[in-house]
Amino acid sequence: SRIVIPKSYNQFNLIDVAGLESITFDCKGERPYVGVFDDRILRHEPNFGWKEFAIPSLTRESRLCDGSTNPMLEPVCGSAFGLKFNDATCDLYIADVYFGLLMVGPKGGVAQVLVNSFEGILFRFINGLDIDINTGVVYFTDINIILQRRYFFSLRSSTDRTGRLFRYDPRTKKASVMYKGLMFPNGVALSQNRSFLLVAETIRMRILKFNLRDKGVKYDGEGSILQELDGNGGAIFNSISEVNEVNQTLYIRSIVKPYVGILKF
Numbered sequence: 001s002r003i004v005i006p007k008s009y010n011q012f013n014l015i016d017v018a019g020l021e022s023i024t025f026d027c028k029g030e031r032p033y034v035g036v037f038d039d040r041i042l043r044h045e046p047n048f049g050w051k052e053f054a055i056p057s058l059t060r061e062s063r064l065c066d067g068s069t070n071p072m073l074e075p076v077c078g079s080a081f082g083l084k085f086n087d088a089t090c091d092l093y094i095a096d097v098y099f100g101l102l103m104v105g106p107k108g109g110v111a112q113v114l115v116n117s118f119e120g121i122l123f124r125f126i127n128g129l130d131i132d133i134n135t136g137v138v139y140f141t142d143i144n145i146i147l148q149r150r151y152f153f154s155l156r157s158s159t160d161r162t163g164r165l166f167r168y169d170p171r172t173k174k175a176s177v178m179y180k181g182l183m184f185p186n187g188v189a190l191s192q193n194r195s196f197l198l199v200a201e202t203i204r205m206r207i208l209k210f211n212l213r214d215k216g217v218k219y220d221g222e223g224s225i226l227q228e229l230d231g232n233g234g235a236i237f238n239s240i241s242e243v244n245e246v247n248q249t250l251y252i253r254s255i256v257k258p259y260v261g262i263l264k265f
Contacts, residue, residue, distance in 0.1 A: 012260040014042070014050055016067045023260060024083040025246050027090040027106075032251060034260060035080030038068045039096065041108070053108040054092065056080065056099045074098060081127045082140065082188075088133040095129045095140050101168055101175070114138075115168055115175045121145065126166075128187035132194050138168040139178075139197055141185040159183070165199055165210070178210065 017036040024033050032044045033053060039060065043053040055062075056078040065077035075098050082095030093114075094102040100116025100123055116122060129140035145162040163182030168175045183203035190197055197210040249264045 008264040010262040012044060012050070012262065014260070017042070017050075021079075021081045022083040022095075023251050024085055024092070025251075027085045027087040029246050032260065033083060033085075033092065035083050035094065037079065038065045039074075039078035039080050040066070041080060041083065041092070041094065041104070041111075043108070054094075054104040054111055055109075056094065056096050056102055056111050058110055082129040084129050084131050086131050086133055086136065088136075093129060093131060093138055095126045097125050097127070101126060101129070101138065101140060114170075114173070118142075118164075118166070118175055118177070127185070128200070130188045130190040130197070132190060134194065136170040138170075139188050139190060140166050140168065141182075141188055141199060142166060143184050143186070159203075163201075165197075179208075182208075 012032075014034070014036070017038065017040075021037075022035045025031065026033065031046075034042050034044075034050070036042060039056050040052050041054040042050040045051050060077055065073065068077060078099050079097040080094050081097055082093075084093050085091070086093065090106040092104050092106075092108075092111075094104065094111055096102050096111075099111075099113060101114045102111035103114055104111040123142050124145055125143035127141045127143055129138055131138050142164045144160050145164075146160065161181050161183050163180075163185040164177050165179040165182065165185060165188075166175045167178050179199075182199070182201055184201065186200040186202045188197065188199055195211070195213050197212055199208045199210065201208055249262060251260055251262060
């Protein structure tokens with residue numbers, strides 16, 4: 001089940017970077033931002049290309065980390081897997097695998113850590129996130145409590161059920177567990193009316209639905225792949241990790257491809 005790339009497809013190529021896991025747009029929906037393997041957040045500047053917008057920590061060494069694809073350097077350099085702007089404040093929230101849930105202001109710079117552990121144990125692999133712009137509450141996933149991202153392939157083939165869904169409250173500055181026992185929980189999406197939350201459970205290949213207005217109620221449905229899409233100059237797509245829709249245009253990201261695909265419809 002593959003599809004030929006339409007003529008309306010285009011892409012932003014990135015040089016000397018890898019691992020484009022997440023993409024988001026600023027609070028005005030104008031410019032794209034991406035997190036790359038070496039944990040820099042890059043912003044696309046018209047006529048100038050991709051420029052560094054934020055880094056996760058003052059301890060991150062540019063000389064060592066910039067452009068790195070060495071998994072063993074990830075604990076030092078970090079790895080930004082989830083990005084989301086709070087449209088009410090224009091602050092960018094970052095789910096960093098190694099540094100935790102971070103936030104950086106509209107002007108960028110060094111991100112601040114909001115929370116990096118739960119009950120005294122550091123997060124191992126936080127991934128997707130979404131934000132309720134009315135309350136500022138951030139929902140995010142932690143894939144497991146044992147292995148970090150550099151052991152990704154072991155996690156994909158494991159039967160680990162220690163994944164969790166968290167809720168971060170900016171008023172108390174604390175995270176709380178909403179649900180446990182998940183197998184590789186990945187992306188998070190809050191409904192437009194903020195009444196429910198969708199979470200992708202990768203190993204079980206299903207989407208979980210959490211009703212936020214009626215605590216304790218949980219729905220799930222089995223999902224299936226409809227089409228595979230790739231690009232990079234070829235006739236098909238594959239290895240997609242995230243798709244965002246802005247102004248009737250799809251922006252396609254892959255953790256293993258050094259570009260952002262653009263598909264108008």
